[in-house]
Amino acid sequence: MRRSRGVTIEDVARAAGVSRQTVSNVFNAPYRLKPETLQRVSALIEEMGYRPDQSARSLKSGTKRIIAYLTPAADDPANPNPVMSGFLEAMVTVSGEAGYKVLLVRPRPDQSREQAMDEVIASRTVDGFVLADVLHNDGRVAHLSDVGFPFVGFGRTAPGEPQTWVDVDTVQAMIDLVGLLASKGHRRVAFLGLESERPWVGHRHEGFQAGVRRFGLDTSPALEVVSPARDPDSVTETLRPLLTARARPSAVVAAGDWLAMGAYAAARAEGLSVGSDLAISGFNDLPVTAFLQPALTTVRHPLPEIANALVTRLLQVIGGGQPPPAGLLLPGTLVVRDSTG
Amino acid sequence: MRRSRGVTIEDVARAAGVSRQTVSNVFNAPYRLKPETLQRVSALIEEMGYRPDQSARSLKSGTKRIIAYLTPAADDPANPNPVMSGFLEAMVTVSGEAGYKVLLVRPRPDQSREQAMDEVIASRTVDGFVLADVLHNDGRVAHLSDVGFPFVGFGRTAPGEPQTWVDVDTVQAMIDLVGLLASKGHRRVAFLGLESERPWVGHRHEGFQAGVRRFGLDTSPALEVVSPARDPDSVTETLRPLLTARARPSAVVAAGDWLAMGAYAAARAEGLSVGSDLAISGFNDLPVTAFLQPALTTVRHPLPEIANALVTRLLQVIGGGQPPPAGLLLPGTLVVRDSTG
DNA sequence: CGCTCAAATATGAACGTTCATATCTCGGAA
DNA sequence: TTCCGAGATATGAACGTTCATATTTGAGCG
Numbered sequence: 001m002r003r004s005r006g007v008t009i010e011d012v013a014r015a016a017g018v019s020r021q022t023v024s025n026v027f028n029a030p031y032r033l034k035p036e037t038l039q040r041v042s043a044l045i046e047e048m049g050y051r052p053d054q055s056a057r058s059l060k061s062g063t064k065r066i067i068a069y070l071t072p073a074a075d076d077p078a079n080p081n082p083v084m085s086g087f088l089e090a091m092v093t094v095s096g097e098a099g100y101k102v103l104l105v106r107p108r109p110d111q112s113r114e115q116a117m118d119e120v121i122a123s124r125t126v127d128g129f130v131l132a133d134v135l136h137n138d139g140r141v142a143h144l145s146d147v148g149f150p151f152v153g154f155g156r157t158a159p160g161e162p163q164t165w166v167d168v169d170t171v172q173a174m175i176d177l178v179g180l181l182a183s184k185g186h187r188r189v190a191f192l193g194l195e196s197e198r199p200w201v202g203h204r205h206e207g208f209q210a211g212v213r214r215f216g217l218d219t220s221p222a223l224e225v226v227s228p229a230r231d232p233d234s235v236t237e238t239l240r241p242l243l244t245a246r247a248r249p250s251a252v253v254a255a256g257d258w259l260a261m262g263a264y265a266a267a268r269a270e271g272l273s274v275g276s277d278l279a280i281s282g283f284n285d286l287p288v289t290a291f292l293q294p295a296l297t298t299v300r301h302p303l304p305e306i307a308n309a310l311v312t313r314l315l316q317v318i319g320g321g322q323p324p325p326a327g328l329l330l331p332g333t334l335v336v337r338d339s340t341g
Numbered sequence: 342m343r344r345s346r347g348v349t350i351e352d353v354a355r356a357a358g359v360s361r362q363t364v365s366n367v368f369n370a371p372y373r374l375k376p377e378t379l380q381r382v383s384a385l386i387e388e389m390g391y392r393p394d395q396s397a398r399s400l401k402s403g404t405k406r407i408i409a410y411l412t413p414a415a416d417d418p419a420n421p422n423p424v425m426s427g428f429l430e431a432m433v434t435v436s437g438e439a440g441y442k443v444l445l446v447r448p449r450p451d452q453s454r455e456q457a458m459d460e461v462i463a464s465r466t467v468d469g470f471v472l473a474d475v476l477h478n479d480g481r482v483a484h485l486s487d488v489g490f491p492f493v494g495f496g497r498t499a500p501g502e503p504q505t506w507v508d509v510d511t512v513q514a515m516i517d518l519v520g521l522l523a524s525k526g527h528r529r530v531a532f533l534g535l536e537s538e539r540p541w542v543g544h545r546h547e548g549f550q551a552g553v554r555r556f557g558l559d560t561s562p563a564l565e566v567v568s569p570a571r572d573p574d575s576v577t578e579t580l581r582p583l584l585t586a587r588a589r590p591s592a593v594v595a596a597g598d599w600l601a602m603g604a605y606a607a608a609r610a611e612g613l614s615v616g617s618d619l620a621i622s623g624f625n626d627l628p629v630t631a632f633l634q635p636a637l638t639t640v641r642h643p644l645p646e647i648a649n650a651l652v653t654r655l656l657q658v659i660g661g662g663q664p665p666p667a668g669l670l671l672p673g674t675l676v677v678r679d680s681t682g
Numbered sequence: 683c684g685c686t687c688a689a690a691t692a693t694g695a696a697c698g699t700t701c702a703t704a705t706c707t708c709g710g711a712a
Numbered sequence: 713t714t715c716c717g718a719g720a721t722a723t724g725a726a727c728g729t730t731c732a733t734a735t736t737t738g739a740g741c742g
Contacts, residue, residue, distance in 0.1 A: 005403070006463055008698060019722045024700065034720065051463035055405070056698035058396035059727050062346070066444070071433055082628070085426035092412055092445045101466075103407070104433045104443045122347055122392035124728095125442075232634050258632055265634045287423070288629045291599055293573050293606045349728060360692045365730065375690065397728035400697050465698095 007050040015048065016041045027052060058124075067095050067314065068126040070113060070140065071106045072133050082286050083301060084132055087154060090307035091130060098311055100127075114143045121149050128314045130154070134165055135199050150317040152310045156199065156327060164317065165327040166309045170200060170283075173299045173332035174207025174253070175214060177281055180297075180334060181251045182215035184341055186279060189217055190242055190249035192235065192259050193226040204255040204283060223249055227259060235262025236269055243270045243278070250279060251340070257282035257289055260296055260339075279340040294338030302330045348391045356389065357382045368393060399465075408436050408655065409467040411454060411481065412447045413474050423627050424642060425473055428495060431648035432471060439652055441468075455484045462490050468659045471495070471651060475506055476540050491658040493651045497540065497668060505658065506668040507650045511541060511624075514640045514673035515548025515594070516555060518622055521638075521675060522592045523556035525682055527620060530558055531583055531590035533576065533600050534567040545596040545624060564590055568600060576603025577610055584611045584619070592620035592681070598627040601637055601680075620681040635679030643671045 012023045018041060025032050026041050033041075044050075058064045069091060072084060092102050103126055107116035117140065120126055127150065131140050134155030144151040145162045153165045181189050191208045194201050205224070212219050227238040242249060243266060254260035260282030264274050272278045275294045282289060285300035309328055317323050354361045359382060366373050367382050374382075385391075399405045410432060413425060433443050444467055448457035458481065461467055468491065472481050475496030485492040486503045494506045522530050532549045535542050546565070553560050568579040583589060584607060595601035601623030605615050613619045616635045623630060626641035650669055658664050 005697085006465060009700095010698075020699080021701095021723080022721060025721090028700080032720070037720080049459070049463055051460060052700095053400070053698050054464045054466045055396045055399035056727090057700075059394070059400055059729085060698080060700045062727085064396070071430075082423060082426070085423070085429075088426075088445075089412075092447050096447050096449060102445045104429075104445065106433050106437050108437060118390070119392060122390055123395045124347060124392075125395045230632075232632060261629075261632050268634075288602075288632075291571075291573060291602050291629075293609075346727085350730095351728080361729080362693080362731095363691060366691090369730080373690070378690080393730095394728050397697090398730075400699085401728080401730045403697085 006053070007048050009050070009052065012041070012045055012048055012050045016044045023050075024052075062124075063318075064125065064127050065100050066103050066126045067091075067100050067311075068103050068105045068117075068120055068129045070117065070129060070131055071104050083284050083303075086301070086303050087132060087307065090303040091311070094304065094307040094311045098315060100311070100315075102130075113140055117143065117149075118147075121147065127318045128152070130310060130314065137161075150314060152314045152317070154306060154310065162323060163325060163327045164313055164323050166306050166313070167327065167329055168301050168306070168332050169329040170203040170332070171207035171210060172329075173283075173334065174204055175211040176334050177253060177297075177299065178208060178211025178217070179215055180336065181253070181279060181281070181340065182211075182217060184279070186251040187217055188220075188223065188247065188249040189251045189253055190223045190225065190239075192239065192252050192254040192263060193224065194230060194255050194259060195226050195228045201255055208253055227262070230256070230258040230262065232262040232265040235259055236266040239263060239266040240270070243267070243272065252278060252280050254280065254282050257284045257286040257296065257298055260298070261288070261292065264292065264339075275338050275341050281340055285335055289335070289337070292339070297337045297340040298335050300333040300335050302332060305330050347394070348389050350391070350393065353382070353386055353389055353391045357385045364391075365393075403465075404659075405466060405468050406441050407444050407467045408432075408441050408652075409444050409446045409458075409461055409470045411458065411470060411472050412445050424625050424644075427642070427644050428473060428648065431644040432652070435645065435648040435652045439656060441652070441656075443471075454481055458484065458490075459488075462488065469493070469655045471655065478502075491655060493655045493658070495647060495651065503664060504666060504668045505654055505664050507647050507654070508668065508670055509642050509647070509673050510670040511544035511673070512548035512551060513670075514624075514675065515545055516552040517675050518594060518638075518640065519549060519552025519558070520556055521677065522594070522620060522622070522681065523552075523558060525620070527592045528558055529561075529564065529588065529590040530592045530594055531580075532565045533580065533593050533595040533604060534565065535571060535596050535600060536567050536569045542596055549594055568603070571597070571599040571603065573603040573606040576600055577607040580604060580607040581611070584608065584613065590619075592622070595621065595623050598623035598625045598630055598637065598639055601639070602629070602633065605633065605680075616679050616682050622681055626676055630676070630678070633680070638678045638681040639676050641674040641676050643673060646671050 009020050009023050013020045023041055026038060026045060030038055095102055105116055105120055107113050129144060129151040131151060131153040134141060134153030136158040141157055141161055155165060156167050157165055193205055225238050225242060227235045252263045254263050260280050263280045267274050267278045274280055282296050282298040285298045289296040289298050313324050350361050350364050353364045364382055367379060367386060371379055436443055446457055446461055448454050470485060470492035472492060472494040475482060475494030477499040482498055482502055496506060497508050498506055534546050566579050566583060568576045593604045595604050601621050604621045608615050608619045615621055623637050623639040626639045630637040630639050654665050
């Protein structure tokens with residue numbers, strides 16, 4: 001009669017004629033074992049299919065080898081955010097390589113995000129948190145910082161707050177983008193923004209302005225417009241005055257890919273050919289960009305690098321090290337396609 | 342001096358002047374306690390912020406309250422699959438409501454999916470698996486079934502295999518879609534397929550054919566074309582002969598939304614107006630569909646219902662119940678937008 | 683008034699590890 | 713030859729729960 005649970009360290013120890021500790025050392029301190037013993041016990045572990053019971057290991061050692069990902073509420077339930085699923089994808093890969101798994105945590109309808117975090121912390125289920133879409137004065141940051149639980153975030157905190165964040169250098173990417181357009185001879189470049197509090201909207205605007213100044217392009221405020229929403233109709237409405245003006249811009253830098261798609265529609269509505277009559281660029285490199293005609297020039301987030309930096313920093317904090325003194329900005333990648341001629 | 346770990350059951354018991362078991366019962370068998378005691382201890386638990394240590398609980402009871410989601414390798418790393426991220430989203434929500442959390446498991450580069458699962462099983466980290474994109478003769482299904490570990494899948498298995506799956510009733514959805522077109526007077530409807538082994542491609546084709554027969558439309562095989570890839574250029578190439586033919590179809594039913602986007606491009610290339618000159622439909626209801634002009638008529642997967650059925654079935658199997666005798670097909674939702682006139 | 687029995691609560695053991703420490707082994711120096 | 717000490721391995725305790733079982737409590741009955 002076999003036990004219903006799995007193979008235990010005791011089983012392996014008995015089979016190998018060694019003690020539990022020796023088997024434990026195969027996983028936790030192989031250097032302590034005589035090479036010959038290591039070899040022999042390892043083989044037996046493999047053969048018997050033994051893995052340490054995570055619960056027992058966690059209970060005794062206090063380390064879970066699990067990172068919690070606080071799932072962001074989707075902007076709009078019908079529109080899952082592809083940047084964030086790409087980020088999660090990268091997080092899983094990178095933390096997997098570091099020997100950590102990712103646990104998805106979503107606050108129940110009756111809970112605040114902070115309460116959900118408290119529950120996970122109190123039940124000692126994970127070693128740390130990864131937050132997405134972190135912004136200045138983020139309640140989650142304040143809370144985790146207060147209770148002293150390890151965390152890192154994708155986004156940015158304010159200067160006085162903990163600096164355990166990593167983000168894309170949006171401003172620099174926008175400057176590069178404007179530089180690309182300038183190099184193609186564009187002098188009147190419009191910026192298509194979005195009416196939103198999200199910090200990245202501001203960063204993209206800021207980067208655009210910096211780029212325009214840097215490359216000596218037309219800085220007329222009339223070239224900067226803000227759409228109330230991302231749908232093509234709103235964008236078309238927003239851009240119409242600009243595109244029908246006497247001196248229309250030769251390029252539109254949109255604050256995001258969806259907005260850029262709207263700009264395509266606006267261009268078509270005015271009989272302008274995207275790429276030749278009007279250059280258009282986006283931001284985010286959503287899956288859709290490659291399916292547009294012409295394909296959209298955009299900026300790709302360095303998601304693997306961001307995930308890597310976050311995991312590295314988080315493990316550092318978990319390990320009891322000093323939290324990083326400053327946030328980290330990583331460069332985005334300009335993906336040049338046909339929409340910019 | 343406070344202990345570095347958290348509040349334990351012992352702490353609460355002492356503070357309340359009761360035994361550990363009584364505190365434990367507050368969570369696991371409240372009906373056993375005198376209402377007065379329950380009340381008093383609950384209040385103290387709340388006040389002290391006590392939560393049972395998951396590791397200790399798991400170790401003793403054997404139940405982890407965690408479901409593993411074996412993350413599917415993205416078709417193309419640059420194109421995360423939005424249907425699957427929507428599915429994961431739904432899984433997190435539904436399992437959260439059932440008191441379970443979702444752990445993401447990805448095989449390391451040196452591992453097969455089966456090896457990754459074995460590792461998770463042997464380390465007793467989760468109670469069961471959810472598989473996405475399950476197909477006939479799926480190695481994961483065979484393996485989990487062999488080792489007798491609880492699992493369910495989104496997709497379909499072959500008749501002889503375990504029937505713990507849930508899927509969309511693709512055929513019925515396609516019939517509905519063809520019915521919609523028939524009701525609008527279309528008689529020559531084309532099917533735009535994709536060169537792929539994926540089972541859903543076949544189901545969509547099958548459903549299309551059933552619909553065409555059912556509604557007495559033109560069944561000419563010439564109306565069924567297959568694109569070698571999903572990009573707009575390939576699709577345009579594939580559709581050109583059909584759209585320039587003497588008797589061109591008045592509608593195109595695409596096997597997926599990306600293909601439908603390609604059909605938009607093909608229509609434009611021939612100077613046809615989508616919606617009026619040529620009706621086009623897709624499948625999946627990707628985020629992009631609402632941003633197209635005209636917005637795309639498509640089929641939405643019943644992701645919350647699928648997740649719900651899967652979790653229900655999985656918990657049943659975990660609880661030691663009989664595995665479901667048959668798979669479950671859930672109806673998709675026709676999302677009628679302007680691309681079908 | 684004492685007894686019975688169910689309801690309510692308490693106790694000791696066990697889950698499978700790792701930690702802290704103890705013991706063993708064996709080559710080399712005195 | 714004896715002893716030392718470092719390297720290698722072994723042992724008992726502890727992590728914080730829940731399980732199985734034991735004990736207490738108190739209402740109802742003869």
